[in-house]
Each structure stands twice: as structure tokens, then as C-alpha cells.
Amino acid sequence: GEYTIQWPDTWCFINTRKSDGMDNTFFAITFAVLGVFSLLVTVSCNVMTIRGLIIRCKTKTGTSQSSKQWERLTTETVIQLLGIMCVLLICWSPLLVLLLKMIYNNVSSDACNSTSLEYNTTSSQDAPLDCNFFLTAIRLASLNQILDPWVYLLLREILLRKFCIMANAVSNCSIEEQKETQTAPDTGNKLNQDGNLLKSQSN
Numbered sequence: 001g002e003y004t005i006q007w008p009d010t011w012c013f014i015n016t017r018k019s020d021g022m023d024n025t026f027f028a029i030t031f032a033v034l035g036v037f038s039l040l041v042t043v044s045c046n047v048m049t050i051r052g053l054i055i056r057c058k059t060k061t062g063t064s065q066s067s068k069q070w071e072r073l074t075t076e077t078v079i080q081l082l083g084i085m086c087v088l089l090i091c092w093s094p095l096l097v098l099l100l101k102m103i104y105n106n107v108s109s110d111a112c113n114s115t116s117l118e119y120n121t122t123s124s125q126d127a128p129l130d131c132n133f134f135l136t137a138i139r140l141a142s143l144n145q146i147l148d149p150w151v152y153l154l155l156r157e158i159l160l161r162k163f164c165i166m167a168n169a170v171s172n173c174s175i176e177e178q179k180e181t182q183t184a185p186d187t188g189n190k191l192n193q194d195g196n197l198l199k200s201q202s203n
Helices: 022-059 065-105 114-122 131-154 157-202
Strands: 003-006 011-014
Touching (some): 011 022, 022 065
Antiparallel strands (some): 003 011
16 A cells, blocks of 8 residues: 545545555555454453453452552553543544544545535535545544553543542632622612611701
8 A cells, every 4th residue: 555645735645536546545454444343442441351351349348458559550551541542532533433434435545636626616515525524534643642651641630539529619609709799789779778767867
């Protein structure tokens, strides 16, 4: 297979057109099928791991310090695995599905060139490729490698507790501000009423 310059001529990716040779088609199909297979294997392994951790955690329930530590580690691991799965699926699924669709329809990003964009604007319902969605799918796939370390870092129990404490503090502050804003006009009305009573008594 080969890599070709893709629209808008700023990056390279796999050539998906069958007319350019069977090697390119086989390379693109292999890339897409292996990608989908890797996603399915990763998700299934993570689901089995989460299920095993939850079952083992239930068997180790108790009041001892070791059982509490095991529950804490299990919770943190399950949250991290769920976060990794969500990031992986969100980042890679659009590109792989779109790549399979492009191979099936025998189209490439050449359809996004200026000559084809006129056709796409005139008949958007029959457009062979959504160019903006293709760019978004590529950006999401590139973003996966950046997000993975942050998922491991941010989805730790210590940081999650800090986030919960900060969220509770912010919500409490907003509630107190609402109470203060509600009590301010009430006190003003009471002062006005007292002033009116004093005036009536003096008269």
C-alpha cells in the first residue's frame, strides 16, 4: 500500500481507491479490519477484567483494613478501565467505520478537492464523502494518544475525591450566595416597615 496527500493537502493517509491498485485496497482493508478487531478485543478484555474485579471484591467484603484497601484499588481500577474504553471507542470508531465505508464505496479524500466540492454543494444528499467529518475522525484518532495518559492521571481516587470536595464547596458557596441575595431584600422590607410604624406612631 501507499500513503497519499489528503484534503486539504496538509496531511497523508492510506489510499482507499480500488482504481489505484489492489495493493492499496488490501492495505486499507487490513488496516480497518485489524483496527476494528483490536477495538473489540480491547473492550471484551476490559469488560472481563472489570467483571472479575467486581466478583473478587464482593468475595473480599469485610471491615478489615486490607479489604477496604482492596475495595479502593478495585474502584480506582474499574473507573480507569471504563475511562480508557470510552476514550478508545470515541477516538477510533469514527475513523475505522468511515474507512470501511470509503473502501466499500470506492472513494477517497480526492472527492473533497475543489472540483468535487462544487458537486458536493449542489447535491449534498448524494455526496460520497463528508470531508469535515473525515477530518474530525482523523483528529479524534490522533487525540487518543494524548488523552490516554490524562485518563490514567485524572481518574485516580485521590483526584476524584478532590474534585468532589471542590464541587461541593462551589455548590455550597452558590447556595449561600442565593440565601444572602434572598435575605437582603427581606431585611430591607422589614426596615421600611419599621420606619413606617415609627412615623405613624409619632404622628
